Amino acid sequence: MFELGLYEQLLNKLVSEKINTTNIDNFFIQTSQIEKAEASTILTNYCTKIIKFALDLINSEDSIQKQIELINKIILILENEIQKQDFTQNLVDLNGNLLKAVLPKIDSNIVNFDNYIKEITPYTGLTQSELFTGSNAGVSLESEIKKEILSSDKIYLLVSFIKWSGIRIFEKELREFTNQGKKLKIITTSYMGATDLKAVEFLASLPNTEIKVSYNTANERLHAKSYLFFRNTGFHTGYIGSSNISKSALTSGLEWNLKVTTAEISHIIKKFEKTFETYWEDKEFELFTGEQKEKLQIALKNDSIENQNKFSTFFDIRPFHYQKEILEELQAQRDIHNRFKNLVVAATGTGKTVISAFDYKRFKNQNQNAKLLFVAHRKEILMQARDTFQSILRDNNFGELWVDGIEPTSFEYLFASVQTLQNNIESLQLSQNYFDFIIIDEVHHIAAKSYRPILEKFAPKILLGLTATPERMDNENILNDFCDVIAAEIRLPEALNRKLLCPFQYFGISDNINLQNIKWQNGKYQVTELADALSTQQRVGDILQKCEEYLTDINDVIALGFCVSQEHAQFMSENFCKAGLKADYLISGNKNRNELKYKLLSKEINYLFVVDIFNEGVDIPEIDTILFLRPTESLTVFLQQLGRGLRFADNKECLTVLDFVGNARDEYDFEGKFRGLIGKTSTSIKDEIENEFPHLPLGCSIILEKKAKEHILHNIKKATVLGKRKLINKIQNYHSYTNLPLTIKNFTKVNHISLDKLYKNDSFTKLCYEANIVKDFNEANEKELVRAITKKLLLTKSYKYFQFILTLIQNDFKFNSNNKEEQLMALMLYYDFFQEPNQFDNLETGIKYIGENKLLAIELKEVVEILSEKINYIEYDLNLPFKAPIKVHSRYTREQILAGFGVHSFDKKSSSREGVLDIKEKNTELLFVTLEKTEEKYSPTTMYDDYAINENLFHWQSQNSTKPESPKGQSYIKHKENEKNIVLFVRESNHDENKNVMTYVCLGKVFYKSHYGSQPMSITWELEYEIPPFLWKNIAKMSVG
DSSP states (O other): OOSOOOOOOOOOOOHHHHTTTTTTTTOOOOOOOHHHHHHHHHHHHHHHHHHHHHHHHSTTTTTHHHHHHHHHHEEEEEHHHOOOOOOGGGOOTTOOOOOOOOOOOOOOOOOOHHHHHHHHHHHHTTTTTTTEOOOOSSOOOHHHHHHHHEEEEEEEEEESSSSHHHHHHHHHHHHHHHHHHOOEEEEEEGGGGGGGGHHHHHHHHHTEEEEEEOOGGGGOOOOOOOOEEEEETTEEEEEEEEEBSHHHIIIIIIOEEEEEHHHHHHHHHHHHHHHHHHHHHHHEEOOOGGGGHHHHHHHHTTTOOOOOOHHHOOOOOOOOOOHHHHHHHHHHHTTTTOOOOEEEEEOOOOHHHHHHHHHHHHHHSSSTTOOOOEEEEEHHHHHHHHHHHHHHHHTTTTTEEEBTTTSSSSSEEEEEEEHHHHHHHTTTOOOOOOOOEEEESSGGGGGGTTTTHHHHHOOOOOEEEEEEEEEEETTOOGGGTTTTTTEEEEEEHHHHHHTTSSOEOOOOEEEEETTOOOEEEEEEEEHHHHHHHHHOOOHHHHHHHHHHHHOOOTTOOEEEEEEHHHHHHHHHHHHHHHHHOOOOEEEEEETTTHHHHHHHHHTTTTTESSOOOOOOOOOOOOEEEEOSSSOOOHHHHHHHHHHHTOOOTTOOEEEEEEEEEEEEETTTTTHHHHHHHOOOOSSOOHHHHHOOOOOOOOOEEEEHHHHHHHHHHHHHHHHHOOOOHHHHHHHHHHHHHOSOOHHHHHHHHHTOHHHHHHTSSSSSHHHHHHHHSOOOOOOOOOHHHHHHHHHHGGOOOOHHHHHHHHHHHHHHHHHHHSSSSHHHHHHHHHHHHOSSSSSSSHHHHHHHHSSSHHHHHHHHHHHHHHHTTTTOOOOOOOOOOOOOOOOTOOOEEEHHHHHTTTTSSSSOOOOOSEEEEGGGGEEEEEEEEEEEEOOOSTTTTTTTSEESSSSSSSEEETTTTTOTHHHHHHHHHHHTTOOOEEEEEEEESOOOOOOOOEEEEEEEEEEEEEEOOSSOOEEEEEEESSSOOGGGHHTTSSSOO
16 A cells, blocks of 8 residues: 655556556556656666665675675676676775775875874765754864865855854865865855955965955845865765854854765756856856955945945946846847837836946947937936936946936936926927937826927937836827837846845635626727626625735735726725725826825825826835736736836835636636746746746745636636637637738737647638638648648747748749758758658749748748747857858757758758767757756756856757767867867757747857866857847856846
């Protein structure tokens, strides 16, 4: 009989027999297949236990010899079974001795060898893990670390702070260690001003020692306390726990520290080493030298400084990776799509102004005399913006204010209020093209009369709009002024992970209201019907009950409740007041908004019910509770409503969100809503919900009540399985929702359907034919088109390739066969449509066939135009001595890559599936890397083989058989002198969230920098181009933030 609970037990004969004799009517039993990447680890661990158990049974006087003989027999079996490797060198000596040390005798200072070994060998040894708890029993951490230092060849220390009292304990050992030419590396911070300058200066004065310091006290996140001791023998040890380098922490404090060893858990040591080296390369940590003494002194004294302008006197502000991604998206809008009026959407407090300053800095670097106008509606915003620009441009004299009577002496770099500009616009003696770069903050006001004269007066080279609220309830569309697109958005999960926003606790609460029969118009519920359904006494009672259940104290909150209409807001407010709670409502046009804001802040009222999300009267950082009392159809509106409560405030630990989830219509997009909260992952939202949201931003949680969870999963499953009949019905009813023409772009937008869901079985043209919208339809080439779209094009991202396809369609599927790049891209398209080579007389005929069905050719054009419009990054040339249409930072299927490099030809298709592909005739090798090697679960033993060390360095593990001295190893080490091209391709995992085979991002050419290890080799490659920001989160597994 089994013990009940969870297992990770390999199925053996005994377990299988137990399963077979278990009554499956009485027990749930789950098994899963071993993953290939994990198999060797699982089987080794299994055999280790069995072998130990068997050896323990041998207890005769000559038991050691018999145990060794048995082990040698096992090794010989491996020798016989696996021919690739010589295992006889691993046979154990029958004497049964352990090698303890090998040290030089010549010119040695060792007088008594045995005593010396005893002095430097840790009490707990080099192979067994141990937990130090600060108790009197057992070995002290202080004495153990002294021995670790003396027996090491290299040391890494990673601590939040360093006290002189702690360093003094190890002073003798550290001097002895570093004087022997051994390397010591330390990372620490100026956090809380706790570090002693004397300790840092002492460490920096030691030979062969480097110390790096993070001065980023405003967002300090390094709280690790870790010590790593390397030995050339391979017997590394590490300590991970709660002890910084201080006397109390190392000697008398009740601190817990876990010792780990390579011999027992090597993947932990490996992760420790690689994480440290990634931090070491991060620009956040600066090398401490004598010249930096004053800088560290100031940082330690001013650890609580909030004035960023003072900070900037000695801090170089750099964009975070998520901000770099926004900047690249802006560049793509201009360089690729020729859009120079750009809108950036971001929650308040996430660094919109910083992004605008970096964007302007980039523009100014290319246009030295670029004149700037920054427009906002409040003096405080203008002053903060000017400070930010001064910091980023490193110019404390940059910019002049024009607000509240402050007059500028020059208009060259102007920070002006909209009111001042409006009052003076007629008298301004400035030409239309005077300002090169105009930034409008809180640009949702742009439809207002005060902003129009500014836009009509000036025609800048770039207009940049910043807002947290792009969708307005007054039906004004601010996108009209910005090429009808949102250029870039700061995604909520990124901002939460950077601690720019307050974390949330989100409760999905079961709502008894059935919304299935409420009319759906233009992608939304009909307002009056929805308001009537939600405004019932029973529902108010349910809401009050849930507030009592989930809120710490319903009489001590600052809560915002989002309602469907003015009447709904008034209804909720009145009923909360009847229940004895302090509540009011705010609607567009309220004259007393400031009074209501003050009442909410002072807790004269605890609940404010609102409709108009654009209303700045509710922009209150202290809001600690949000009630979603209506379904919010637009993801953007949902996120900007949520953003109202995500501002940091004193004594605000987190935002509590109560979302009342009813039985929604099938059109309602729960999937998009939760994706907005979680961010990008390789798992589906359905899996995230079923697994209790394992990938949420730091500090956040989502808890769904049983019924709410069932509603959401039911909705997502129905949306995922979007049947043919349902799609046909949507096409037939399309014009009852909208007056827009029926196109793929409009149809997917109105119905909130992604292209991958649309193309489950049939082409859009065929669906329209079956809906009686298209009159004539020929099925020729339809299956090939659907396969090419779903399995290839939707997974591809390359502006050059998409433009080639569009040009090809325009030229009636004729291409220049004398142009090598065009020929290769035509070959890529051929294998996108057809799986086998040689299906036509020649490549030209095959490509021509794709366009023979004219309706489907038009459909292909529309799909590729949509995909091309979505390109939001810059692709670069792959500088090779031969033609290849593959672009750096673009995403391709493996077949497209092989066709693009000429490995596939029209006559023959390569069967290569390996992680490396050596194209000998071109002296080029392609490296294919999958970052997450296991599908079903987190795998600590395989996930740290391949990763980015920083933006320019990539750690790669070779195939298992590769040795440095082998021809393959030498071909990597000497590739530059042999003029061999190494090109790196990376994908996040084997499959994406929709179970499609994931495509590869081309990271471009890489160059050998260093290596360690053998079978496999671990190589550090230097990249020709920086890793693109959109890939950073997945590729930089050990990075800071």
